Amino acid sequence: MAHKKREFSDSSPKKRTPQGESKKRLILKVATGVFAEKGFHETTIAQIAQIAKIAEGSIYHYFENKEDLLFSIPEERMENFFSSLREHLEGIKGTLSKLRKIIWYHLHFYEKNQDYVLILLQNIRLNPRFQSTRAYQLIREFAKLVAQIIEEGKKEKVIRSDVDSRLLRDAILGAIEHITIRGSILGRLSTLTEATKPLYDFFVSGIQTQSSMVTLPLREFLRPKKTFRKRIGRRSTKI
Amino acid sequence: MAHKKREFSDSSPKKRTPQGESKKRLILKVATGVFAEKGFHETTIAQIAQIAKIAEGSIYHYFENKEDLLFSIPEERMENFFSSLREHLEGIKGTLSKLRKIIWYHLHFYEKNQDYVLILLQNIRLNPRFQSTRAYQLIREFAKLVAQIIEEGKKEKVIRSDVDSRLLRDAILGAIEHITIRGSILGRLSTLTEATKPLYDFFVSGIQTQSSMVTLPLREFLRPKKTFRKRIGRRSTKI
Amino acid sequence: MAHKKREFSDSSPKKRTPQGESKKRLILKVATGVFAEKGFHETTIAQIAQIAKIAEGSIYHYFENKEDLLFSIPEERMENFFSSLREHLEGIKGTLSKLRKIIWYHLHFYEKNQDYVLILLQNIRLNPRFQSTRAYQLIREFAKLVAQIIEEGKKEKVIRSDVDSRLLRDAILGAIEHITIRGSILGRLSTLTEATKPLYDFFVSGIQTQSSMVTLPLREFLRPKKTFRKRIGRRSTKI
Amino acid sequence: MAHKKREFSDSSPKKRTPQGESKKRLILKVATGVFAEKGFHETTIAQIAQIAKIAEGSIYHYFENKEDLLFSIPEERMENFFSSLREHLEGIKGTLSKLRKIIWYHLHFYEKNQDYVLILLQNIRLNPRFQSTRAYQLIREFAKLVAQIIEEGKKEKVIRSDVDSRLLRDAILGAIEHITIRGSILGRLSTLTEATKPLYDFFVSGIQTQSSMVTLPLREFLRPKKTFRKRIGRRSTKI
DNA sequence: TATGAATGAGAGTTCATTCAT
DNA sequence: AATGAATGAACTCTCATTCAT
Known part of the structure; x- marks a missing residue:
């Protein structure tokens, strides 16, 4: 009654526990998709397991709990x-x-x-x-x-x-x-x-047009600069 | 679907202070506070009722369900x-x-x-x-x-x-x-x-200093304007 | 919608006797008995679970909801x-x-x-x-x-x-x-x-005695049959 | 905390408070309709009150409880x-x-x-x-x-x-x-x-045709009657 | 490792019933 | 007599988590 064969390891780039590590990735990938689509609270572990075609319990081999899965x-x-x-x-x-x-x-x-x-x-x-x-x-x-x-x-x-x-x-x-x-x-x-x-x-x-913006600054630019900031400041405050 | 008959209902000293509409406000206020503090999903209707000092069922007089309360x-x-x-x-x-x-x-x-x-x-x-x-x-x-x-x-x-x-x-x-x-x-x-x-x-x-900003624009400002936008555009694209 | 995390789940000595499919039968059998005795609406899932000595939640592994259980x-x-x-x-x-x-x-x-x-x-x-x-x-x-x-x-x-x-x-x-x-x-x-x-x-x-029944039919039987049904019909209608 | 008032027996066949009596009839009529349509357990007192255009509490002036209403x-x-x-x-x-x-x-x-x-x-x-x-x-x-x-x-x-x-x-x-x-x-x-x-x-x-039915009885009819029932009985038992 | 049946606390929700007005 | 807001017990159902296999 063996289900799951998975005779050929699938997508893992490197390998540590080639199978195990890739399964963790799978879970993470599926979870990300479902969380994004339905929201974290609206998603159940059962759904993730179903889509990932693994047992619910298996998720708890790789993640402490649902929140750990989220934070991972x-x-x-x-x-x-x-x-x-x-x-x-x-x-x-x-x-x-x-x-x-x-x-x-x-x-x-x-x-x-x-x-x-x-x-x-x-x-x-x-x-x-x-x-x-x-x-x-x-x-x-x-x-x-x-x-x-x-x-x-x-x-x-x-x-x-x-x-x-x-x-x-x-x-x-x-x-x-x-x-x-x-x-x-x-x-x-x-x-x-x-x-x-x-x-x-x-x-x-900024979003100002050159014309409206420059008028003031330009004059500033040609004059001594010390009062510049103050003036701007004043303008900004008078809401 | 149904409820058992409440066989003995002797023990409760019920208070009734019908403030009318203001109770809806109270619920809303309490709910807002608790939702903000603990999050919507982490808050239970029982908690809200407790803080508002009303019965859980009363909340359902004013709101269809928990989500309706949220959206209200x-x-x-x-x-x-x-x-x-x-x-x-x-x-x-x-x-x-x-x-x-x-x-x-x-x-x-x-x-x-x-x-x-x-x-x-x-x-x-x-x-x-x-x-x-x-x-x-x-x-x-x-x-x-x-x-x-x-x-x-x-x-x-x-x-x-x-x-x-x-x-x-x-x-x-x-x-x-x-x-x-x-x-x-x-x-x-x-x-x-x-x-x-x-x-x-x-x-x-904008956040640019006058000096760094004006250098280019100023020249633009003194020259014919038609090429201005183009040049800016070009500059902006070269990431 | 959601459920609190079960923070401490130490106290339960869970038994697991996975009899597989036969548990569905057990639930069905118990439910039939209790429904028959107390009526569907007067029976709670908790009662069934208790009598069957399983957890309430287990019932929902085998049946969608209470009505599904009934219809099963x-x-x-x-x-x-x-x-x-x-x-x-x-x-x-x-x-x-x-x-x-x-x-x-x-x-x-x-x-x-x-x-x-x-x-x-x-x-x-x-x-x-x-x-x-x-x-x-x-x-x-x-x-x-x-x-x-x-x-x-x-x-x-x-x-x-x-x-x-x-x-x-x-x-x-x-x-x-x-x-x-x-x-x-x-x-x-x-x-x-x-x-x-x-x-x-x-x-x-039928429940009629021979005597009372035959009297009429017998005469019919000995005569030409064509008027038979009509006469019966007439009799039946005069309420 | 005395509930139950109904100090005076209520069920009088004539009328005491013509208005009151007719309201009881109204409730009974509405309840009958809703119970028949949706079923007793699926009907709420609130629904009956709403359709009858009275307050929920009023129903309890005329009937002890929901079941009393049903049995009335x-x-x-x-x-x-x-x-x-x-x-x-x-x-x-x-x-x-x-x-x-x-x-x-x-x-x-x-x-x-x-x-x-x-x-x-x-x-x-x-x-x-x-x-x-x-x-x-x-x-x-x-x-x-x-x-x-x-x-x-x-x-x-x-x-x-x-x-x-x-x-x-x-x-x-x-x-x-x-x-x-x-x-x-x-x-x-x-x-x-x-x-x-x-x-x-x-x-x-009965549903038997005359012909099939009479064959036997007719012979009986022409003979002494005593054995008649017995024979029928015998036939009926051999399932 | 992997499974998935089993668990059971607890959440949201309902609604018959009460009672101050 | 009439009201309907308020109650709260009780119910169904969910689901994260466990663990024997």
Whole structure:
């Protein structure tokens, strides 16, 4: 009555316990898909087992419990995300170019990991227990990296010195995330990277027209600079 | 399906303080708090009832089921949010001022409705059934309004004509949301509005320093303008 | 919707005696007994589980829900009833003999399946959802069979040609059922088959005495027959 | 904490508070309809109250509880049924005519009380608590009456002396009930009385053709009668 | 390793019934 | 007499998790 033959090992790239390791991957893959589609709480272990064509109990050989399975999803992906990002940033000169790269890479990554994003944003990120996770550390490191790059930009006088690095970082990441979520709702996830240039432009150059923008700055530019920031500041405050 | 007859019902000293409609408000208030603190799925009806000091069954007098209770939370708040925003925008001239107001108001609203935000962003927004809700319609209307204001800005030549209104809107809202979520994690929700000016500046003026920015534009400004956009475009694409 | 994690699950000394398929039978048997005794609506899943000495949840491994459990009761029995009846009818010549056999077999079956009958008549038969059931189909087939046999009898001139086959069938089945129900109330279910002969006689020979019956028919018999049925008809109608 | 008021007996056949009495009737009428349509257990007090356009609590002014409401349905109807039947039987001579009348009247009553029948047969009759009810007594009396009439018939030599009166009665009533139930399923309840003649004929004359039936009896008729019944009996037993 | 039947705590929900008004 | 908000016991059903095989 032997079911399962699986005579030929399937997709595993390397091998440790070639079979075992690949089965863990299988579970993770299936779980990611189902979680993304139906939501974590609406998904049952039984469903995952059924789709993965394994027994429910087998899932508990690889994962402590349902939440562990959930938290295991970002592990590999974040590792991947972060190391690959570092490669991509390798050799790029200039803060703004790095920033542009980060925006592009982030969108690109979300585009290629659509199901994962939804889970991350909806079910993982705010879970307090997630914060004691390796993946969470990577996210923090990534966030720090972005803030550092911005700080560099400020030192290099490419970015205005009054910019709050962490706030800017959050704004950029937030913009990326929101666009991703909108994309997922509207089914436009596959063209996410197209938003790179406009997003970059929003943040780097702002949205003002040259004419309306320059009027004031230009005069500033030709005059002594000391009062500049103050004036801007004043303008911004009078809501 | 049915219930046993309650054979002996002697032991309960029932209180009855029929405050009428206000009980619905009470439930809503308690539910919002508990949902925000523990999460929707981690909250039980029994808990809500206990905190509200009412019977579990009473909740079902006012709400169809747990999800209906959840979806009822945004109802009033969004109505409030939107109508109050309109008031705030009343009489404001200038697209950028309106935009600044919207940023401020949004942050302000989230600051005053901290628990609500978390629920909205985590448990409500992406639920497909939410989209057949009055509150969802209001959110859509609000989003449209923002995009319209941006469009106006483009017509008035205050905002660059190559700006994608909806994308900009999503970027701004995303930035606000992300900052709010970060704030909730870090316990900084009560100073949210302080982010108004920096956020506004990011989007309106960009983050580039005058010097680095003007170098190129200034030359453009002094020359014939026709090639301007093209050059910017080219620059932006070379990632 | 969801369930709390079972934080500590230490206290249970679980037994596992996987008898496989026979557990479904056990549940069915216990359920039949309790349903018959207390009625479907008055029986709780917990009671069945307790008597069967299994966990409540186990019942839901074998049956979709309580109603499915109810509707599963007739499945096997009707299959049994019908196939066994066919065997019993095998080789019997003559419509009336077949009819007698059916009456006897029906009573015999009810006698041997006392608890089942009550459930069938009280909780199953009139439930609209039952009618999309295999068991219901068998009941229909049985009913058709009886009507067919009566039709045969009419062709063979053993049964009066003016007999409405379906009505006669319903009358016979109704009589059987009512007697069964009375028997169940009076605790006489074990002598049900004794009613075979009298019931058969009621329907086949009628209840009239020879004398009172023959008086008229005999005269008819000795005279030309054509006005016979009419006269009978007239008599019957003058209520 | 005294519940139960009902200090004064309620069930008076005339009227005390014309309004009150008519409201009780209203509730009874509505309840009968809903019970018949959806079944007793599937009907809620709230539904009845809603349809009757009264408050749920009001129902408990007139009825002890839900079951009391159920058992109150037959009360009036059975009273009616029985007294009206007596009138109908008034002046009818001859057992068979009375029997015919009873069949007709029963079908007629069910035809006119369609919703009531279903409730009686499905939810009331077998409920043990019903048997301590006035209505149940009436049913018993009716059943006795039928058996008595049959006994009379035997004394008058119109009905064969070997007929078991109670069994015959049960067979007749069962036939009527089954035909009614079939009628309710098939939506033919409104032509129920048409079954009077065929039913009567089944029981009184039997279903055998004259020819097949008479062959034997005729010979008997011409010979001494004593061995007649025995022979029939013998035939009937050899199943 | 793998299985999947078995578990059982506990969740959401229902609804007959009560009683202050 | 009438109301209907309030009650809360009890029910069905779910499902993460376990463990004997």
